[in-house]
Amino acid sequence: MVDIHCHILPGVDDGAKSWEVATEMCRMAVSDGITHIVATPHANEQYVYHREEHAARLQELQKAAGEWPVLNLGCDFHFSFDNVQDALKTPERYSISGTPYLLVEFSDFGVSRYIHDTIYRLRAQGIVPIVTHPERNRMLQSHPESVLAFAEQGCVVQVTASSFTGNFGSGARKAAEWLLKHDAVHVIASDAHDTEHRPPVLSAGRDAVAKIVGSDIARALVEDNPAAIVAGEALPYVPAPVSR
Numbered sequence: 430m431v432d433i434h435c436h437i438l439p440g441v442d443d444g445a446k447s448w449e450v451a452t453e454m455c456r457m458a459v460s461d462g463i464t465h466i467v468a469t470p471h472a473n474e475q476y477v478y479h480r481e482e483h484a485a486r487l488q489e490l491q492k493a494a495g496e497w498p499v500l501n502l503g504c505d506f507h508f509s510f511d512n513v514q515d516a517l518k519t520p521e522r523y524s525i526s527g528t529p530y531l532l533v534e535f536s537d538f539g540v541s542r543y544i545h546d547t548i549y550r551l552r553a554q555g556i557v558p559i560v561t562h563p564e565r566n567r568m569l570q571s572h573p574e575s576v577l578a579f580a581e582q583g584c585v586v587q588v589t590a591s592s593f594t595g596n597f598g599s600g601a602r603k604a605a606e607w608l609l610k611h612d613a614v615h616v617i618a619s620d621a622h623d624t625e626h627r628p629p630v631l632s633a634g635r636d637a638v639a640k641i642v643g644s645d646i647a648r649a650l651v652e653d654n655p656a657a658i659v660a661g662e663a664l665p666y667v668p669a670p671v672s673r
């Protein structure tokens with residue numbers, strides 16, 4: 430499996446607190462069947478985002494982890510005005526290494542016309558936004574139907590694996606299942622931060638998804654689609670979202 434959202438870089442944000450934790454997260458991921466991880470440090474107002482330093486740390490972590498999992502660099506991109514302006518100028522500073530894919534996290538405030546206009550500008554520049562965990566966003570959780578518009582604009586929708594197992598509460602689980610049943614989920618990812626509370630595990634979420642929509646779609650969400658993202662290719666599984 431391929432995990433495209435993971436706070437595994439040691440000591441850079443609210444993710445892995447130490448090198449020991451980071452290497453243990455690598456081991457846990459491998460034993461869960463994860464072969465590739467995209468390290469996604471936050472790019473927000475709370476943490477310093479320094480791409481070159483993160484890239485150097487990623488190389489160190491790869492050395493410490495050994496051959497597996499294979500590590501790539503992306504970022505957990507907060508959808509703020511300043512961030513978006515910078516990403517339009519230098520997308521490679523934020524995107525998943527060497528690809529057009531960019532994780533974007535919306536704030537809990539309402540979805541304004543500004544967001545859709547900005548998505549349009551990003552798309553026009555060849556960037557493919559990946560909307561992260563809409564099921565945990567307070568506004569989108571209560572209006573999951575508004576996520577369909579992002580999918581229709583060509584965004585990828587990423588739901589957190591453990592939302593399907595109820596770890597983020599019943600509201601997130603309900604919204605995640607709603608999106609899944611409406612063909613508006615393209616990828617599930619761990620959004621792991623540690624080895625205990627938010628571990629790098631995808632299998633439980635995959636199995637929960639399989640019970641709802643079958644194992645072929647579940648596999649696409651943890652293998653085929655995220656592997657294509659890391660390779661910079663078009664998604665092989667693109668369900669058309671439906672309002673029903």
Ligand SMILES: [Fe+2]
Binds near residue numbers: 434436620
């Ligand atoms: Fe995250």
